[in-house]
Amino acid sequence: MQNMFSNAERAEVLTQALPYIKRYTGKVVVVKYGGNAMIDEQLKQQVMEDIVLLWLIGVKIVLVHGGGPEINDLMSKLGKKPEFCDGLRVTDKETVDIVQMVLAGKVNKTLVTMLETMGGRAMGVSGMDGRLIEAKMKDERLGFVGAITKINIQPISDLLEKNYIPVISTVGCDRQGNTYNINGDTAAAYIAGALGAERLIMMTDIAGILRDKDDPSTLITEMTIDEAGKLYDEGVISGGMIPKVDCCIEAIREGVKNVIIMDGRVPHSILMELLTDEGAGTMVTGG
Numbered sequence: 678m679q680n681m682f683s684n685a686e687r688a689e690v691l692t693q694a695l696p697y698i699k700r701y702t703g704k705v706v707v708v709k710y711g712g713n714a715m716i717d718e719q720l721k722q723q724v725m726e727d728i729v730l731l732w733l734i735g736v737k738i739v740l741v742h743g744g745g746p747e748i749n750d751l752m753s754k755l756g757k758k759p760e761f762c763d764g765l766r767v768t769d770k771e772t773v774d775i776v777q778m779v780l781a782g783k784v785n786k787t788l789v790t791m792l793e794t795m796g797g798r799a800m801g802v803s804g805m806d807g808r809l810i811e812a813k814m815k816d817e818r819l820g821f822v823g824a825i826t827k828i829n830i831q832p833i834s835d836l837l838e839k840n841y842i843p844v845i846s847t848v849g850c851d852r853q854g855n856t857y858n859i860n861g862d863t864a865a866a867y868i869a870g871a872l873g874a875e876r877l878i879m880m881t882d883i884a885g886i887l888r889d890k891d892d893p894s895t896l897i898t899e900m901t902i903d904e905a906g907k908l909y910d911e912g913v914i915s916g917g918m919i920p921k922v923d924c925c926i927e928a929i930r931e932g933v934k935n936v937i938i939m940d941g942r943v944p945h946s947i948l949m950e951l952l953t954d955e956g957a958g959t960m961v962t963g964g
Contacts, residue, residue: 697952702735704875705837706951707933709865710788711743712882714941724880725788727947728842729797736951737837740792740799741845741868743861744784751775764917765815765822768858773821773848776858780846781805788844799842804859807832810849810867812857823849823857825864830871862924870931877928878950879921880941885959886922888913901964902926925961936961 708728714720732738748766749759752775760767768776781803792799804810809832812823836843847864849857862879869877886908888895900908905922908914914922925936939946939958950957 694952698734701731701875701951703737705737705739705869705872706731706876706878707739707741707865707869707872707874708878708880708947709741709743709862710880710941711745711861712880712941714880715742715744716746717942720942720944721791723944724941724947725791725795725797727945729792729795730948731951732797732842739833739837739843739845739868739872739874740788741847741861741865742780742784742788743847744780747784748776748779751779762818764920765819765860766858767819768821770821773856773858777803777805777848777856780848785844785846792842792844797842798840799844800836801844801846802832802836803846804849804864805856808850809833809845810847810859810864811851812849812859813851814855814857821855821857823851823859825849825859825867826851828867828871830868833868833872860920862921863927866924866928866933866936867931869928869933869936873932874928875934876951877925877933877936878947879925879936879938880946881921881938882940882942883918884940885938885957886914886918897959899960899962901962902929903964905961922961929961929963935963 714724728738728740752759785801789799789801808829810825811827813826815822815824833843847859847861849859865877884893884896886897888897921938928936937950937958937960939950946957
């Protein structure tokens, strides 16, 4: 593999990336990380490599992560069966303790360690630290699932100023000290908006928004919020894609320049999106 490209070809690739490097150096990019890219160890390694590379060229990367499969795994070991309602995890008191342990503990610290091992400087925080994510109960049927009421962005701004990669687990809290399980896409949208991010990248398990869900060649590469509304009406955006696109629209309304929904299963998809002409996935803009 190492001998596939000559030194001249490698140099050409780097010079072609230069305009994109200049565009994103010093800018904030928020990455929502989850799905199969998080389960597959080789993909996880590549995602962390991409993030460290971007950090090394001066991009202010913020990593927001989920960890649903890890939560299910621990629940299973404890003899507790996961329950879902409208795509959200029903979270009783015992389950929210498990969510906090897995997200703020195991998953968060594993990602921080990987980034540090690859030469990055990372700091793990949960939405409870510095009251980063304040929340209230979303729906009594769901238990301790939170609706975000406020983002206190100062802890993240401080870490970025000190040249750390903030790694954020999506648990929140209220003023009474209750802990809430927060949807990762929603948290990423609000955090990106509060930071005025140049871009929010949502890593998913599909190529992006498809006109025909069974045909990858029908990928919609770019759309505005208004066009998204029409696609809702036409049924193109349906099922599990609805909450993801809702989060994209929320992020843009909160101040993010544009949002990308991309396939996190494609190796180095983040670099393809930020540092090449082609890009990856579907870009949602304000229009």
